Amino acid sequence: MSDLHIRCAAPADIDTVLRFWREAAEGTSISDDRDGVARLVARDPDALLLAERDGRIAGTAIAGFDGWRCHLYRLAVHPDHRRQGIGSALLAAAEERFLGLGGRRGDAMVLDRNEPAHHAWHAAGYAPQPQWSRWVKHLTD
Template identity: 75%
Template sequence: MRGMNDPRIRPASADDLDAVLAFWKVAAEGTSISDDRTGVERLVARDPEALLLAECDGDLVGTVIAGFDGWRCHLYRLAVHPDRRRRGIGSALLTAAEERFAALGGRRADAMVLDRNERAHHTWHAAGYAPEPQWSRWVKPLPE
């Protein structure tokens, strides 16, 4: 049973996308090339359960993208509103993402976490995630 301050976790719908994009400008560290309406619409159309939202009293207070490609589980855009941090919202989002992965048969999750976002490192460590120093992330923006 949820308490009065416990977040309600639910998948995003197409009606939420503008609010999500505005939220990321306030709550997420940095932006991504895919932080636009087209990119997020594509995500929700392809996997309607992947973008999870946390709401408290009807307000959007957190997000996480819990993507599964059939082989690996990937976490992106864990973000909690700055005024709501340190209240368990990030942990609730990660729990919901991990439950989704387990239901899909996922066995390993990786998370994209900015090295410079040291405030987030505590949350990830507390949830049981650790950096893998043997791996280097290589990225290339694809043409639109």
């Protein structure tokens, strides 16, 4: 994996990331737009991790920390690059960031219907928590 480079996204990456998510991510979110990603990058420039191979995005992860909990979102690997350790490398980078910030537990949002991703999360040591329900409210229409 010496040809894989992980770095933080910059404002210039936003449009490329959005195109990547449309192709590689399972489902979309209300915040998957230019303004939403720009706010993320401006507020926490180290949160959006990009895995690049040959100068192109091969995977992404958002590693957000609110000062109390560590949250993982948008772990996505391009279909042509899956099962090559990119997701694991992104999770390792996210966990390194969390530990550096004093985080002690990572919570991940994983779609129930995205069964292929469940294997990757289990392999990385994450487990579903059926006793907790996640409730979501969209704050804008």
